[in-house]
Amino acid sequence: MNNSIIYALDFDGVICDSAVETAITGWKAACTLWHDMPTAVPQVMIDQFRLIRPIIETGYEAILAMRLLYLGETVEAIYSDYGDKIQSLLQDAQITVDDLKKLFGETRDVWIADDLIDWVNMNPLFDGVTAKLQQLGRQHIWYVITTKQERFVKQILKANAIELTDERIFGLDRNMSKVDVLKELLKQHPNTTVYFAEDRLPTLINVLKHDELASVKLIFALWGYNTAEDKTLAVQQAFTLQQLHNFLEL
Template sequence: MNHRPLLVFDFDGVIVDGMAEYWWSAWQACRRLDAAPEDLSPDEVPDAFRLLRPWVHHGWEMVLLAAELPVLDPQVWLQSYGEAQASALHRRGWQPEQLQAALDASRDGAVRQNRSAWLALHRPFPGLVERLRQFEAEGVDWAVLTTKTQVFTAELLNSLGLHPWRLDGREAGAKPQVLLQLQKQRTLCGFVEDRRATLEAVRSTPGLERLPCFLVSWGYLRPQDQSNLPPGIALLHPDRFRAPLAQWP
């Protein structure tokens, strides 16, 4: 067993800001479904999409949001996101699987046709690349665990010159289960995420109750996500993230 400590990171919303890519790809996926919001530009993220992004859990939801954006009331979706989503799916006769397939096809086409332009839609959060490179000097390895597909995430990491000890994408399964597998191989010193519900699921998983979890303050957070965090989940601000790992909350 490798005894160097391992710090595990989510990717989008933690390492990179993918908001522009999410909107662009969702718009292109809508076009594949003959539902592109023509009055909105794929190159400029609408305020309503940015506002609702923290409620999104799966990629296909962004395709639905993009299609609905010209007619939806953001406050209705904020108050009852699940109900509004289910109603829109039913009205359009869509299934999540077809929306996810359209999204994946849009991304795949973008990578093949103009890789550099697609990569440019993702921007690392300030200081993240430099900080990740510093962990080596602290004797800490780092890994990436994301709901993005492995191939897309690998493309992005390579473009940033980042090489994690391990990369697990959507294909690897649920994050708690992947963390349990990693724990058998490495000494985990923390999991860094921007989705509170994911961290709560990790902490409630048998075998992961003592895994330190960190919610980044710079991610796609809902207003209430930073308040009254349960034991074992600490809010991580940029200044603390830049400090040595031993000084994290």
């Protein structure tokens, strides 16, 4: 195994195409808060959610996003005023972010308990990624850095026969930012090159602001949840832009 290089990979949008599952979980959870919403999520809402997925940082936000879509907000309107719209919903519902995180996780737990196979099927890995990660595990040390709760990452990796020990999954449970995790990995692995693959442009730009992370090689995952504008802006930044086939060839 080559220990001179380690990989830190975001999960949703880099490893897993979880947009449909996130939309459905968000809808299910929203239905428990707002009883005017029908139990079954309309397909058009799932399609619209995929369009706004790039601005969602953490899964619980899907609850608010699906509520906004149900209320008739357009994709364009949500993009233009996302922060204010979700703050308004939080105030109207008298609910906190921590409440939403708990509700989102519990809603997933119920779905998994009721039909694990269906839940896993709604979380497909991107084409070729399963074999890539199985190969990566034989050649390099690698980590998952995600805003997803760790138990869900473990379920999906296990379902795809991908082995990764618990200490190599840094999820929402740890209350660490991705910047903090990368700093920790540099401490744990001195004299190594760390590659960090991420599909959210703001996350990568934030990493660039930290001088102590200057040695981290940043990969912008173009196959993930980002917009045409993100891709244009990314060209001007000090990181590598990769299509999925480039990542698979690493």
